């Protein structure tokens with residue numbers, strides 16, 4: 001246990017001190033730490049890769065538990081291969097393991113920062129795939145019942161960047177602490193069908209076709225790096241939580257009022273999904289937008305600004321505070337509401353702070 005700044009545990013590099021800091025290197029250590037915090041009636045923030053959290057500058061007064069358990073186990077799944085992964089295992093290593101071992105299904109999710117245990121929390125997704133497509137089950141510690149509880153895929157209530165795990169989390173404190181995640185993968189070097197048009201184009205195939213999983217991984221990593229969506233200490237555009245806003249899902253009638261070139265995707269009966277990046281850009285917030293009020297000396301855009309590569313990430317250019325990040329987010333959200341009457345919602349969890 002030692003005094004720890006949340007800014008050193010999060011990819012946006014903002015956030016004040018933890019009241020108490022514990023790192024769990026095994027599942028047993030994680031459960032013991034959770035039980036001790038709960039028995040003491042202490043607030044408990046779970047952090048793994050810190051890539052989907054914005055923590056207040058005042059910090060978090062309770063216990064911050066970093067889940068750092070690692071390990072990947074392959075086992076038989078009746079015609080498929082099951083991969084059971086410890087919660088703290090870095091996610092991209094799992095994708096690399098699968099592709100390297102001739103297992104397909106995860107390749108489109110290459111390069112997403114953070115831990116495996118966090119992937120079911122917001123049903124992590126990219127390039128037309130999300131973890132709900134391959135996830136078999138999640139083993140958790142249920143803090144309310146004081147017992148281990150396993151969820152099947154169907155029981156997790158997955159939605160767009162959503163699951164029962166997220167819905168039962170308050171201020172970064174989950175009812176269910178993920179211990180292991182099991183994926184059902186197919187043996188073979190061909191990828192799952194590539195749904196995303198930009199990725200299919202890059203691979204020289206039609207949407208819905210398959211390619212070599214290794215080629216899909218390579219292209220995804222290349223496309224993501226070009227957008228600052230793979231962590232890189234040398235690239236300030238990656239000091240973010242990735243997309244700060246989710247793509248709004250709205251009734252079809254709302255979308256009908258948008259300009260003709262607005263990207264619109266079907267999202268179920270009577271609903272469509274809009275592009276948050278397009279809405280932000282068309283509301284006058286271009287790449288690199290920052291606020292003079294938060295300006296340090298370094299950049300005209302301020303200590304915090306939209307990524308210089310796309311409009312969806314809010315980035316720490318150096319020396320930004322959580323207040324700077326949130327000020328940019330508020331300005332963007334208000335501008336989109338004013339221009340289009342559509343409210344954007346944050347994707348990262350905001351801990352002890354709000355928009």
Ligand SMILES: Cc1cc2nc3c(=O)[nH]c(=O)nc-3n(C[C@H](O)[C@H](O)[C@H](O)COP(=O)(O)OP(=O)(O)OC[C@H]3O[C@@H](n4cnc5c(N)ncnc54)[C@H](O)[C@@H]3O)c2cc1C
Pocket residue numbers: 011045046047048049050051052053067087088112113114115116117118119121122123124125126169172173174176177178179228229230231238240241242243349
């Ligand atoms: C550059 C960049 C690109 C990104 N691209 C994508 C993308 O393409 N798609 C996407 O979906 N996301 C993306 N993200 C967001 C982020 O990487 C994912 O949400 C990731 O799964 C978060 O993992 P983490 O370990 O960093 O979670 P943390 O930020 O540490 O935690 C996030 C939430 O999960 C909870 N949590 C973490 N571990 C556990 C556990 N074991 N049990 C219970 N709760 C837990 C935390 O309490 C918190 O509520 C991106 C982020 C960055 C910085």
